[in-house]
Every structure is written in structure tokens, then in C-alpha cells.
Amino acid sequence: MDVMVQLQRQLFDYTASLFHEGFLDEQFNQLQQLQDESNPDFVVEVVTLFFEDAERLLNELTNALSQENIDFRRLDAHVHQLKGSSSSIGAQRIHTVCISFRNSCEEQNVEGCLKSLQQVKHEYSTVKSKLETLFKVRRSGPFLVRVLICNIEMTYGETDFGCRGVSVLGSVI
Amino acid sequence: MAITSDAQFHVLAVDDSLIDRMLIERLLKTSSFHVTAVDSATKALKFLGLVEDDMRTFDTPSVASKFHQDVEVNLIITDYCMPGMTGYDLLRKIKESKSLKDIPVVIMSSENVPSRINRCLEEGAEEFFLKPVQQSDVNKLKPHLLK
Numbered sequence: 555m556d557v558m559v560q561l562q563r564q565l566f567d568y569t570a571s572l573f574h575e576g577f578l579d580e581q582f583n584q585l586q587q588l589q590d591e592s593n594p595d596f597v598v599e600v601v602t603l604f605f606e607d608a609e610r611l612l613n614e615l616t617n618a619l620s621q622e623n624i625d626f627r628r629l630d631a632h633v634h635q636l637k638g639s640s641s642s643i644g645a646q647r648i649h650t651v652c653i654s655f656r657n658s659c660e661e662q663n664v665e666g667c668l669k670s671l672q673q674v675k676h677e678y679s680t681v682k683s684k685l686e687t688l689f690k691v692r693r694s695g696p697f698l699v700r701v702l703i704c705n706i707e708m709t710y711g712e713t714d715f716g717c718r719g720v721s722v723l724g725s726v727i
Numbered sequence: 728m729a730i731t732s733d734a735q736f737h738v739l740a741v742d743d744s745l746i747d748r749m750l751i752e753r754l755l756k757t758s759s760f761h762v763t764a765v766d767s768a769t770k771a772l773k774f775l776g777l778v779e780d781d782m783r784t785f786d787t788p789s790v791a792s793k794f795h796q797d798v799e800v801n802l803i804i805t806d807y808c809m810p811g812m813t814g815y816d817l818l819r820k821i822k823e824s825k826s827l828k829d830i831p832v833v834i835m836s837s838e839n840v841p842s843r844i845n846r847c848l849e850e851g852a853e854e855f856f857l858k859p860v861q862q863s864d865v866n867k868l869k870p871h872l873l874k
Binding site: 581584585587588590593596599600603604607634635637638639641642643 | 744745746747749750753754757808837858859861862
């Protein structure tokens with residue numbers, strides 16, 4: 555089988571698995587659709603901004619929860635921001651954890667907040683690494699073969715994404 | 728220069744989130760809108776020519792009017808939840824201003840709160856979009872501009 559076709563297939567499967575496993579939702583597809591020849595780096599730009607923003611917010615949250623007198627309103631404000639930005643880029647799992655995080659803030663439940671913070675940090679680092687992999691592979695072009703063989707851990711899930719998968723792939727390569 | 732029926736409309740987008748500003752700007756531009764994006768309601772009012780001193784009189788002074796005439800805004804789209812002045816406050820200020828009240832205003836929010844939606848629509852908002860805003864939402868804007 556032609557190497558390029560094989561690699562394209564792997565990229566297709568990897569991307570599809572991110573949707574299948576709930577890391578990304580339809581909103582990520584919307585981002586892809588906003589990318590074109592005049593804005594070829596739109597997705598990477600927005601997602602990079604999200605990473606910076608999320609890291610800042612996670613630090614703020616850690617800080618806020620380590621205070622003796624926890625300011626739950628401030629905490630909630632930060633979670634609200636993270637909930638919003640994760641929803642805007644389609645980072646579904648982060649968004650979901652933020653919902654329960656906000657509930658804990660409302661109840662002034664410290665235990666719940668700490669648990670949510672831990673969860674959101676975990677979800678963030680997972681999706682970050684997966685998106686970075688995706689971008690690295692997409693950007694690699696001629697070095698695709700070397701990169702894939704050496705570094706990348708890819709998971710292949712059952713894919714049945716039809717047109718959506720193709721449109722994602724179409725904008726990738 | 729002939730004036731065509733699809734002359735470019737100028738949209739003022741207001742959102743404190745950088746990511747959301749990027750998104751709305753891109754969405755609007757793909758629909759051929761000319762876009763100015765600001766990160767606060769105060770900056771939006773400043774851009775529109777409604778300066779601090781005159782908010783009390785709800786009218787634009789002669790100096791700011793001149794600025795306002797050079798900057799035509801056909802639609803304002805604003806986030807609801809913003810620190811300081813909210814999108815709702817901005818909506819009210821615009822509707823209370825003689826010179827700005829006819830500009831259509833659209834509110835965006837990540838939260839689906841019926842009472843909030845009703846309040847905005849009652850105050851004169853044309854549409855209320857739930858975030859994340861979609862292309863299909865932006866497609867609903869042109870009719871409001873062609874009125």
C-alpha cells in the first residue's frame with residue numbers, strides 16, 4: 555500500500571478517534587471550516603491561544619484553592635472563563651468537568667472543587683498532547699514518515715465518520 | 728462608484744474573551760462583514776462616540792458626533808457576561824442614545840437562561856445567540872441589516 559495513503563489513513567483514524575473518545579466535539583469541526591487559504595493557520599492559532607489561556611486559568615485556580623479563605627466567587631469566575639473557552643474550541647471533556655466544577659463552587663464544596671481541579675488538569679494535559687500530536691503530524695509534510703515512525707503514539711478507534719472525517723482530512727493535507 | 732445592494736456592512740463585536748473575539752471575527756469575515764472587535768463595553772461606547780461625560784445625557788457631543796459620522800456601524804454583537812459593564816448594560820446605553828438606538832444589537836451568551844434572554848429581547852436586542860456561535864447564527868444577521 556502506498557505510504558502516503560497509509561499515513562493519510564492513520565491521520566484520519568487518529569483525528570476520528572479524538573471525536574469518538576469525546577476529547578473533541580462538533581465545535582472543533584466548525585473551527586476547521588473557518589480555516590482557508592487566506593487563514594491557513596486559524597485552527598493552530600486559536601488552539602494555541604486556548605492552551606495559553608487555559609494554563610493561566612489553571613494556575614489561578616490552583617492559587618485560589620490554596621488560600622486559607624477561599625474566594626468562591628473568584629474561583630467560579632475563572633472556571634466560567636475556562637468553561638467558555640473550552641466550549642469555543644470544542645474541547646468537550648474539559649467543558650464537562652467545568653460544569654461540575656462550577657456546581658462545587660456554588661455549593662462552596664472545597665473537596666469537590668479540589669477533585670474537579672485535578673480532573674480538569676488531567677483532561678487538559680491529555681487533550682493538549684493529542685492536539686499537539688495532530689498539529690505536528692499535519693505540519694510535518696515531507697517528514698511525515700520519520701515523525702510517525704519515531705515519535706507518535708497513535709490510537710486507532712473504530713471509525714465510521716464518513717463525510718465529516720473526509721472534510722477534516724481534506725483541510726489537513 | 729456604484730452603490731450595490733451587497734455593500735459591505737460594518738459590525739462592531741464586543742467580547743472580553745480573546746478566543747471568542749477571534750472566532751466571531753472569523754465567522755463575520757467569512758460572511759463578508761467588515762469587523763471591528765473590542766474587548767469591553769466601555770471601549771465599544773468609546774468607538775461609537777459615546778464618551779464618559781455624555782453618558783449622563785445619553786447623547787453624543789458635537790466633537791464626538793463628528794467622529795461618529797466617520798465611523799459607521801451597522802450592527803453590534805456583544806457578549807453578555809463581561810467584567811465591568813455587561814452586554815446588557817451596553818444594550819441599554821445604546822437604546823437610550825438618540826444617535827445609536829437604531830443600530831441593531833445582538834447578544835451572545837454561553838448560558839441558556841430564559842429570563843436573561845427575555846430581558847435582552849425586551850430591551851431591544853434583535854437576536855440572542857448561544858455560544859459557541861455558529862455560521863448558521865451569523866447567517867441570520869443580514870435580514871436585520873437590510874431593514
